[in-house]
Amino acid sequence: MFEIDSNSIWPTGYLINPMPEPIADRYLQDFEGVPSSIVSDCLGRNVGALGVKPYHGFKHMCGTAVTVRVRPGDNLMLLKALEMARPNDVLVVDGGGDTSRAIVGGIMRAMAMKTGVAGMVINGAIRDREDWAQGGLPVYALACVHRGPSTDATGEINVPVACAGLVVNPGDLIIGDADGVVAVCPSNLDRLLVQCRHLLDRERTIMAQIADGSLPKARFDALLRSKGCPI
Structure with missing residues (x-):
């Protein structure tokens, strides 16, 4: 009889997949500074996150998507993803669009900057707005609110997510600027760059x-x- 190794079974609601292949440095250099509007036009003008706003000023964002799905108002799995993150990664978080509780704030901003993360895109809310306004780390979110998160819920890391209407897969190239955020499949980068x-x-x-x-x-x-x- 076939037996399943109980050690290989994730608890219900939790999943942590391996980190995606990072976007090659040459693409990060080629797309640095390319406006999100230009990328959007080349992708048919129908692709991109809707409703997220930059809270860091106007610094351009370009990096590899590390995706996270959390329960609204909880950031336990986001904390784990930040621990896993590498330089030039962009944390793309599906927080269910909930804006009643922030899932990332000033302390996590400092952790991300220490790691060298390229930015964050939050389908939810942030807090500690004055910290983010100092710049240095791009962050896009639906709202800012003083109420903080819980750290006790389930979630998934490096799975396909829907973030403010934008479908993002682990390993996608994420580009953001003052206009918004777009995601690009790595297999399309050469053709897209020419366009x-x-x-x-x-x-x-x-x-x-x-x-x-x-x-x-x-x-x-x-x-x-x-x-x-x-x-």
Whole structure:
């Protein structure tokens, strides 16, 4: 008879998977500073977290997704994930969208900065806003509230999560800036980089044309005619 080793069975509600392969340094360098809006445009303008706001200022964020799913208002598994985190990781936390209790604050910010974590994205709330406002560590969250978390609930680390409408898998490239946060599958990075560079070049050309007055004034007429508008 087949027997299951009881030592290999996780307690119900808990799961800690191995750490994902980190995004190669060359990609982190290539995508550093690339706006989230450019990435979003290249991904069809329909991908990205909704409702999360930067609480750290405007520092760009770029790193490897380490995902966490916690019970709303509890951060036990987030504390464990932070213990596991490596330099250039981004902790992406599904806190169920709950904003009644913060699941990360100033002490965890200090721990993350000591580790070299690249940032945090919280589908929930943070606290100790003045600490985050000093900058240094990017953080995106739905809200800020003074009420703190419990540390006694179940959760999962390095599983697919939904974070403020954004699907994130462990090992995805996470990019964030003042506009928002997007996630990219590693297998798409080479193609996406080419598209981003092309779009950035195109936007630089348009801005230069605006500045020198050479932007065609009737540049949308052909598009309007193709839609039946009598221009």
